[in-house]
Amino acid sequence: MPTTAPARRKKTSRRDDEAPLIPILARKVREIEAKSQRGKLGPTNRVKFQVIAFLVREERARVKADATIADAARAELLKRLDGVATILAKTAARDTSLIQLLEADQATSPVAKRMRRDWLLESGAELAPEELIITDIAPVAAPVVPAAIAERQVIPPSIEARQLANPFLAPDLTPRATSTPRRRLDGWELMSPLYKAFETGAGGAAASMELPPVPEYDHISPKGLEVMVHQSRFLESVRAGHRTFLLADEPGLGKTAQSVLAASVANAYPLLVVVPNVVKMNWAREVERWTPQRRATVIQGDGDDIDAFADVFIVNYEILDRHLSWLSAIGLRGMVVDEAHFIKNLSSQRSQNVLALASRVRESTPGGNPLLMALTGTPLINDVEDFDAIWRFLGWTTGDKPAPKLMEKLDATGLTPADKAFYPEARDAVISMGIVRRKKKDVAADLPDKLIADLPVQLDDEFGRSIRQAERELGERLAAKYRRIIDARGDRGLAPGEIDDDIVRLVALNELEESKAAGTGGDNVFTMVRKIGQAKAQLAADYAVQLQRSVGKVVFFAKHIDVMDQAEAHFAASGIRAVSIRGDQSTTVRQQAIDDFNGDPAVGIAVCSLTAAGVGLNLQAASNVVLAELSWTAAEQTQAIDRVHRIGQDEPVTAWRIIAAHTIDTKIAELIDQKQGLAARALDGETLDVVAGEPVQLAALMHLLRQALGADA
Known part of the structure; x- marks a missing residue:
C-alpha cells in the first residue's frame, strides 16, 4: 500500500546549512554503534545500518559535486562523513555479518525507502513525488514446506485414514477486508x-x-x-x-x-x-x-x-x-x-x-x-x-x-x-x-523463597594449576594481538595506559569466532570452561552427597556429559541411588527417571543436563539444586533452578553454584547475574540498569584481555 509523507520546509538556522543531513546521520550512526555494543543488531537496526551506509555515499557524491560549497567547507564536510563511515566500519568489525550491508548502493525494501525518505525530509531536502510515495511490496505467500526439505516429508498411514474419513475442511465464509485503510502512522x-x-x-x-x-x-x-x-x-x-x-x-x-x-x-x-x-x-x-x-x-x-x-x-x-x-x-x-x-x-x-x-x-x-x-x-x-x-x-x-x-x-x-x-x-x-x-x-504468595548461594572452591591440584596457567596464556595471546594492531595503526592519541575498547572488542570477537570454528581443539574459552567443569566435578558431587544426606533429595545440574559421568560414579561409590536425565535418552526412559525421582524415596539425586533437562520438567520433590557448571546465559540458569522452585514446592529452595575461585568462572558468574536486569526492566517494570548485551563468552574474553593488559583486577 502506498504511503506518502508531507514535504517539509528547509531548515536554515544552523551551521550545517550546506549539509544538514550529516548531523542526522551522525546521530543515527551513534545509536547503531551503542546498540551493536550490546550485541548483534536485529533486523530493524540492520536496515538502519544499511540506509546510513548508502546515504553517506549519496551525500559524499553530492558534496563533491556541489560547486557552491567552498573548498575548505567541502573538506570539512567530507571529513565529517568519513567519521560516520569510520563508525560504520568499526560496527561491522564487531558484527562481521554487517559487512555485506555496506555494499548496498540503494534502498530496496519499503522499510529502507521510508527511512531514507524520512531522514532526508528531516534534513529539509526537497524530494521528487515518486520518492515521497512508498509502495509496499505485495506479500508473496511462502510455501509451508520449503523445497530444501520437501523430500523429507512423511505422511503417517493413520493420517491418510483421517484425511479419507473427512476429505473436506470446513469452509471459511468469513468476510475478508478488501483493502487495508490508510493510517496516520503508515509512513x-x-x-x-x-x-x-x-x-x-x-x-x-x-x-x-x-x-x-x-x-x-x-x-x-x-x-x-x-x-x-x-x-x-x-x-x-x-x-x-x-x-x-x-x-x-x-x-x-x-x-x-x-x-x-x-x-x-x-x-x-x-x-x-x-x-x-x-x-x-x-x-x-x-x-x-x-x-x-x-x-x-x-x-x-x-x-x-x-x-x-x-x-x-x-x-x-x-x-x-x-x-x-x-x-x-x-x-x-x-x-x-x-x-x-x-x-x-x-x-x-x-x-x-x-x-x-x-x-x-x-x-x-x-x-x-x-x-x-x-x-x-x-x-x-x-x-x-x-x-x-x-x-x-x-x-x-x-x-x-x-x-x-x-x-x-x-x-x-x-x-x-x-x-x-x-x-x-x-x-x-x-x-x-x-x-x-x-x-x-x-x-503464588505461599510459594517458598528462592536463594542462589555461591560456593567458591579452590582448584589446588595440578589440574587446577594448569587451568590457571592456560587462562594466563590465553590472555597473553589476546594481548599480543591487541598490541600488534595498536602498533600497526599508531596509538592515535591514547594516553599512557589507556586501552582502546573498540580494539579490545575486535580482538575478543575474532577469538570467539575462531574458537567456535575450532570446536574443542586447542585452548580457547570453551575448552577452558569445560576443563574448569571437569576440575570442579568431584568437588561438586561431594557437596551434593553431603547435601543429600542432610536434607534429602538433590538435583545436580551439569553442562557436559563427562562431568555428569564423574558425578554419577561418585554417587554410586557413596551408596546413593541416582537417576540421570540427558538429551540422548528416549522419551520413555527420561520420563521414567523423572517419575522415579519424584516418587521413589530411595532415589536421592537427579543428575541433569543443563540443556536437556533445564526446561519444562517438574522436579519439586527436591528443594536443593547444585549447579556444578555455569551456563552461558542467565535464562538457562533460571530455567534450571525453576525445575524445583515451582507450584507444588512447599520448602524454601536453595541453588548452590559451585564456582572455581581465581579463574574465569568467577567472572562468568558475575556476568550471568548482571544479565538478569534485561527481563526485569522490559517485562517486570523494574528500574534496573541493564549492562551491555554482548554474549557472556565475548564479555569473558574481553575481561581476560583487559586483565592481561593490566586494566581489570
Missing part, C-alpha cells in the same frame, strides 16, 4: 520505537495485559483439580475471545495447564503443540490430566504409531520439519509453542518451520483467528529484539512493521515516535495484544 518506521519502549521499560509497569476478574465458579477444572486464581483469570480472557498470547509467567506457575485448558475453552482443536523433546511425555500427561475428554498423541520419528484422530498433536522441534506437509493440511485450529525463546534465531530452520506453519494455521482457521500461544518464562536472552520471532509467530508484526491490528492500536494513541509520550503508549499497545506476565511473588 513511520515503528519497529525500532517498539523495541525501545520495552528496552527502556517505558511506563514502568509490569508487562501484563488487563485480565478479567476471577469467575464466581470454576467450571473448567476436572474433578479433583482446581485452577489457581492467576490461571483462572487468564482462562477468562480466552473465554472472552482473546486468541493470541505471549504467556511469559515466571517458570513454575503452570503455563502448561493454562495452555491445555485454554484450548478447551476456545475449542481450538485439532491443536498442535511444539515442544522441546524432553517434555513431550509431560505434555501428553497434562492433556489427559486437565482435559480427560480429549486425546493427545505424541509424534515420534516418522509418526508411524500416532493416533491420527487425536485432538492434540505433540511434536518436538527437531522432527517438526518432516511433518510440515500433513500438519498444514489437517485443519489445525490452534498452535502452542513451548519454550518459545527456542525460535528467536530467525535464520534457523526451526524458526522458519514454526513461523510458516503458524501462518498456514491463520489462513486456514475460519475467521482467521486461531488460538496461538507462545510460552516462555524467559523470552529475552540478550536483547529486546528477541521478541521479534515471537511477535511474528503470534501475527502481531510482520518483522518489518506492525500487523494491522497492532497498527490500529498504535494509531489510536494519536502520537508518533517523535513524541516522548508515544513510548509508554506503544508498550501498552503491544502488551494489550496478549502479553501475560506474572511473577511468583505476586500470584
Whole structure:
C-alpha cells in the first residue's frame, strides 16, 4: 500500500546549512554503534545500518559535486562523513555479518525507502513525488514446506485414514477486508520505537495485559483439580475471545495447564503443540490430566504409531520439519509453542518451520483467528529484539512493521515516535495484544523463597594449576594481538595506559569466532570452561552427597556429559541411588527417571543436563539444586533452578553454584547475574540498569584481555 509523507520546509538556522543531513546521520550512526555494543543488531537496526551506509555515499557524491560549497567547507564536510563511515566500519568489525550491508548502493525494501525518505525530509531536502510515495511490496505467500526439505516429508498411514474419513475442511465464509485503510502512522518506521519502549521499560509497569476478574465458579477444572486464581483469570480472557498470547509467567506457575485448558475453552482443536523433546511425555500427561475428554498423541520419528484422530498433536522441534506437509493440511485450529525463546534465531530452520506453519494455521482457521500461544518464562536472552520471532509467530508484526491490528492500536494513541509520550503508549499497545506476565511473588504468595548461594572452591591440584596457567596464556595471546594492531595503526592519541575498547572488542570477537570454528581443539574459552567443569566435578558431587544426606533429595545440574559421568560414579561409590536425565535418552526412559525421582524415596539425586533437562520438567520433590557448571546465559540458569522452585514446592529452595575461585568462572558468574536486569526492566517494570548485551563468552574474553593488559583486577 502506498504511503506518502508531507514535504517539509528547509531548515536554515544552523551551521550545517550546506549539509544538514550529516548531523542526522551522525546521530543515527551513534545509536547503531551503542546498540551493536550490546550485541548483534536485529533486523530493524540492520536496515538502519544499511540506509546510513548508502546515504553517506549519496551525500559524499553530492558534496563533491556541489560547486557552491567552498573548498575548505567541502573538506570539512567530507571529513565529517568519513567519521560516520569510520563508525560504520568499526560496527561491522564487531558484527562481521554487517559487512555485506555496506555494499548496498540503494534502498530496496519499503522499510529502507521510508527511512531514507524520512531522514532526508528531516534534513529539509526537497524530494521528487515518486520518492515521497512508498509502495509496499505485495506479500508473496511462502510455501509451508520449503523445497530444501520437501523430500523429507512423511505422511503417517493413520493420517491418510483421517484425511479419507473427512476429505473436506470446513469452509471459511468469513468476510475478508478488501483493502487495508490508510493510517496516520503508515509512513513511520515503528519497529525500532517498539523495541525501545520495552528496552527502556517505558511506563514502568509490569508487562501484563488487563485480565478479567476471577469467575464466581470454576467450571473448567476436572474433578479433583482446581485452577489457581492467576490461571483462572487468564482462562477468562480466552473465554472472552482473546486468541493470541505471549504467556511469559515466571517458570513454575503452570503455563502448561493454562495452555491445555485454554484450548478447551476456545475449542481450538485439532491443536498442535511444539515442544522441546524432553517434555513431550509431560505434555501428553497434562492433556489427559486437565482435559480427560480429549486425546493427545505424541509424534515420534516418522509418526508411524500416532493416533491420527487425536485432538492434540505433540511434536518436538527437531522432527517438526518432516511433518510440515500433513500438519498444514489437517485443519489445525490452534498452535502452542513451548519454550518459545527456542525460535528467536530467525535464520534457523526451526524458526522458519514454526513461523510458516503458524501462518498456514491463520489462513486456514475460519475467521482467521486461531488460538496461538507462545510460552516462555524467559523470552529475552540478550536483547529486546528477541521478541521479534515471537511477535511474528503470534501475527502481531510482520518483522518489518506492525500487523494491522497492532497498527490500529498504535494509531489510536494519536502520537508518533517523535513524541516522548508515544513510548509508554506503544508498550501498552503491544502488551494489550496478549502479553501475560506474572511473577511468583505476586500470584503464588505461599510459594517458598528462592536463594542462589555461591560456593567458591579452590582448584589446588595440578589440574587446577594448569587451568590457571592456560587462562594466563590465553590472555597473553589476546594481548599480543591487541598490541600488534595498536602498533600497526599508531596509538592515535591514547594516553599512557589507556586501552582502546573498540580494539579490545575486535580482538575478543575474532577469538570467539575462531574458537567456535575450532570446536574443542586447542585452548580457547570453551575448552577452558569445560576443563574448569571437569576440575570442579568431584568437588561438586561431594557437596551434593553431603547435601543429600542432610536434607534429602538433590538435583545436580551439569553442562557436559563427562562431568555428569564423574558425578554419577561418585554417587554410586557413596551408596546413593541416582537417576540421570540427558538429551540422548528416549522419551520413555527420561520420563521414567523423572517419575522415579519424584516418587521413589530411595532415589536421592537427579543428575541433569543443563540443556536437556533445564526446561519444562517438574522436579519439586527436591528443594536443593547444585549447579556444578555455569551456563552461558542467565535464562538457562533460571530455567534450571525453576525445575524445583515451582507450584507444588512447599520448602524454601536453595541453588548452590559451585564456582572455581581465581579463574574465569568467577567472572562468568558475575556476568550471568548482571544479565538478569534485561527481563526485569522490559517485562517486570523494574528500574534496573541493564549492562551491555554482548554474549557472556565475548564479555569473558574481553575481561581476560583487559586483565592481561593490566586494566581489570
